[in-house]
Amino acid sequence: MTDMRNRNFLLIFVGCMIIYFSCGTKPEKKGWFYKKNSIQILLLGNVEDKAVWEVKDMIATQFHPDTILLTHAPLPDSCITTIKTKRYRADKLLRYLTTRKDKSATKLIALTEQDISVTKYGEKGKIKSPTYKYADWGIMGLAYRGGGVCIVSCFRLQSEDKKLFYQRLRKVSMHELGHNYGNPHCSDKTCVMTDAVERISTVDGAQEWFCEKCEKKI
Numbered sequence: 001m002t003d004m005r006n007r008n009f010l011l012i013f014v015g016c017m018i019i020y021f022s023c024g025t026k027p028e029k030k031g032w033f034y035k036k037n038s039i040q041i042l043l044l045g046n047v048e049d050k051a052v053w054e055v056k057d058m059i060a061t062q063f064h065p066d067t068i069l070l071t072h073a074p075l076p077d078s079c080i081t082t083i084k085t086k087r088y089r090a091d092k093l094l095r096y097l098t099t100r101k102d103k104s105a106t107k108l109i110a111l112t113e114q115d116i117s118v119t120k121y122g123e124k125g126k127i128k129s130p131t132y133k134y135a136d137w138g139i140m141g142l143a144y145r146g147g148g149v150c151i152v153s154c155f156r157l158q159s160e161d162k163k164l165f166y167q168r169l170r171k172v173s174m175h176e177l178g179h180n181y182g183n184p185h186c187s188d189k190t191c192v193m194t195d196a197v198e199r200i201s202t203v204d205g206a207q208e209w210f211c212e213k214c215e216k217k218i
């Protein structure tokens, strides 16, 4: 009788331990304690609702954050350049974005409908040739590897085919956030981390996925 009771007690105890361990929060791969992963989407000026939802859905599916925070901010005049047409300097915008990042956010992705640009440098730190072309070069997005903020512009992704535009927007957003999570450009041309090499066709040629190697960093 005593034996049976002891055995029942042991079974209940073991059962409780199994339930306890299976319900416990899994520690994140990088540390022993679970770290929250929160991604902030910042809309710079007006951005079409559907475009925002497409990016939000992509983030939920590809990056699995605990929360997605949606915020708004104006485009700062201090980032305007008129070297060619009126554009916003992407490198200056990234600095501005760090001031707009919520304390709770792990990463911030900004979306804008305005055209953004950088100066492209070649060897020896000189502006890439031809200078008139690269002094103010329009881009689709910008992020520093391992940084906390990135920016994506809808301007160069537009197409009469709306589905294609949303697909490009999702891919470029994935790509820039992928840089923030530490990924460099990938040699796999089908991976979303492939270098666009200044062509929208490269973006269209890539798939909406991270290859196995790039996926590991997310």
Ligand SMILES: [Zn+2]
Pocket (backbone or CB within 6 Å): 175, 179, 185, 195, 196
């Ligand atoms: Zn890139």
Ligand SMILES: [Zn+2]
Pocket (backbone or CB within 6 Å): 186, 187, 188, 191, 192, 193, 194, 210, 211, 212, 213, 214, 215
């Ligand atoms: Zn890859």
